[in-house]
Amino acid sequence: MNRIFICLSVLFSLIWAQPDVKLTRDLNPEPCYVTCEDWCQAHPEMGSIEGGPLILTETSRKYQTASEGLIALVVTPNVAENLGTYLDRYTEDLNSEGYSVERSVYSTAGTVEDLKAYLAGKLNSGLVGAVLVGSLPVAWFQLNDDWNDNGEFDPEDDWYEEFPCDLYLSDLDGVWADDSVYAGHGPLGEGSDGIYDSHTGDKDAEIWVSRIDASRISYDSELEIYTDYFERIHDYRTGEFSLPSRGVFYIDQDWSAGFTEEEMYRTCSDYEEIRDTMITDARDYKPRIKEEGLYLTVCVHSGPDAHYFHRANDVYPDIIFNWGLYHLTPRFGFYNLFACSNCRWVEPNCMGSLYSLYGNGLAVVGSAKTGSMLFFANFNIPLSNGVSWGEAFRLWTKNWFKYFGDSRSMRSWFMGMCLLGDGSLHLEGDVAVTEPVIGKNPQIKLNVNALSGRNVQLELPKAGMTSIEVYDASGRRFAILHNGTLSEGEHAFSFDAPAGVYLVRVATPYATQSAKVVLTK
Numbered sequence: 001m002n003r004i005f006i007c008l009s010v011l012f013s014l015i016w017a018q019p020d021v022k023l024t025r026d027l028n029p030e031p032c033y034v035t036c037e038d039w040c041q042a043h044p045e046m047g048s049i050e051g052g053p054l055i056l057t058e059t060s061r062k063y064q065t066a067s068e069g070l071i072a073l074v075v076t077p078n079v080a081e082n083l084g085t086y087l088d089r090y091t092e093d094l095n096s097e098g099y100s101v102e103r104s105v106y107s108t109a110g111t112v113e114d115l116k117a118y119l120a121g122k123l124n125s126g127l128v129g130a131v132l133v134g135s136l137p138v139a140w141f142q143l144n145d146d147w148n149d150n151g152e153f154d155p156e157d158d159w160y161e162e163f164p165c166d167l168y169l170s171d172l173d174g175v176w177a178d179d180s181v182y183a184g185h186g187p188l189g190e191g192s193d194g195i196y197d198s199h200t201g202d203k204d205a206e207i208w209v210s211r212i213d214a215s216r217i218s219y220d221s222e223l224e225i226y227t228d229y230f231e232r233i234h235d236y237r238t239g240e241f242s243l244p245s246r247g248v249f250y251i252d253q254d255w256s257a258g259f260t261e262e263e264m265y266r267t268c269s270d271y272e273e274i275r276d277t278m279i280t281d282a283r284d285y286k287p288r289i290k291e292e293g294l295y296l297t298v299c300v301h302s303g304p305d306a307h308y309f310h311r312a313n314d315v316y317p318d319i320i321f322n323w324g325l326y327h328l329t330p331r332f333g334f335y336n337l338f339a340c341s342n343c344r345w346v347e348p349n350c351m352g353s354l355y356s357l358y359g360n361g362l363a364v365v366g367s368a369k370t371g372s373m374l375f376f377a378n379f380n381i382p383l384s385n386g387v388s389w390g391e392a393f394r395l396w397t398k399n400w401f402k403y404f405g406d407s408r409s410m411r412s413w414f415m416g417m418c419l420l421g422d423g424s425l426h427l428e429g430d431v432a433v434t435e436p437v438i439g440k441n442p443q444i445k446l447n448v449n450a451l452s453g454r455n456v457q458l459e460l461p462k463a464g465m466t467s468i469e470v471y472d473a474s475g476r477r478f479a480i481l482h483n484g485t486l487s488e489g490e491h492a493f494s495f496d497a498p499a500g501v502y503l504v505r506v507a508t509p510y511a512t513q514s515a516k517v518v519l520t521k
Helices: 007-013 036-042 077-082 084-096 112-120 222-238 282-289 322-328 351-357 377-384 389-404 408-414
Strands: 055-061 069-075 099-106 127-133 140-144 160-164 175-177 198-200 208-212 246-251 270-274 293-299 301-303 306-309 318-321 332-338 363-367 417-421 445-449 455-460 464-472 477-486 489-494 500-507 512-519
Touching: 036 140, 069 077, 069 084, 069 112, 077 084, 077 222, 084 099, 084 222, 099 112, 127 389, 208 389, 222 351, 246 282, 282 306, 282 318, 318 322, 322 351, 332 351, 351 363, 351 417, 363 389, 377 389, 389 408, 389 417, 445 500, 445 512, 455 464, 477 489
Parallel strands: 069 099, 069 127, 127 208, 208 417, 246 270, 246 293, 293 332, 332 363
Antiparallel strands: 055 099, 140 160, 175 198, 301 306, 306 318, 363 417, 445 455, 455 489, 464 477, 464 500, 500 512
């Protein structure tokens, strides 16, 4: 099994300070979300089984040479019955990439606890991820958000949320409990109501989980959507369908001054940031997503069914609704949606599902509740180093718990994060991201003189975006010496620091270089 851990890249890109980032919100004055009770009433068969098989059939295709590990492909009976040819080809595509695959038809009467137990049973066989196809069981979680991390319920700033939580299926050895109830107002009280509200123990995600679920999309037939999607991801894998290596970071007004060190430029050879508050609105966004590209990150206030862009010189938002997105057929492949509840896939015609399943859509990361991803670099750097969409997300989750596992505000931001689409896919533009312009493997020459003013001298083989950062022995970023474009050739920088061990790291879209330095005085 070859799980690629870009340890230094991920660890040393971590932003340690708690972020001062404006919360992304649903601006609908009267939002109405599907609740756990609604879901259970609409799916009375889930969890109704009393004895009998949960796994109706299981096709084992294990190979000792499977270098990338095992993927569990779990599908509903309806999908298995009607899409067998597509599932066979999908399995063969994964085999050709080094994965072994176990395909299972899961009873619609099973519980999410049963599904988790099934996945946990595969962990010792090298399980790295699970792809769930169709309407499969859901774990629900509830909490009182604590955005200022003070450990108290502040009625003016905090609120109650219940939401689908796929972290439950990714964390196979943590402790999940239901020991609180919501009385309709105020903080949670003691009791049990069938919704998880506690997550303790080893909280890391052992595997990634992604969903391919068109069961709540009403614009086309569910099976037709799956057919088109599996055709597209097959063509993408085989190179019959390719996308230009183009990345766009689209940042609406409330975040226009932030997100400056998110490393997205590493993932695509053609990268653009749009953060001009006089430009960013729905009218500008629509034609941009109709142009083909590999990877789009958008930061915008949203709900499951709409984006609410700021409109310059106007108090009213510029809105794109889900039906409007459907008719736009977005042309990017991968999406990071910094957009409140935009991936709440239990809702009808959820926009995250539309991004992943229509147009050129391949995979999406986003949240099923208020909040979204932060620390984008810990997701984008692994992507740029060749790990899958799902594995990059798992590594991002691992960093969350390693460094902010006890933070209530980070739990509020991240607990609803999920993957839609095929998590096993990789970013592959029609121009290789790491392909050098000059030379086969251009190298950065880096030298740090510890005695002469802490001088950093480097030589770049070509011009481009360059970040130069200094980290202390604990991995904390100590200083940013440069973050912007540098020309080809020699450059010099300096920094002042007390005695200790430091790492100087230079990163460009085509190469990285690090140097350890010991300062004695």
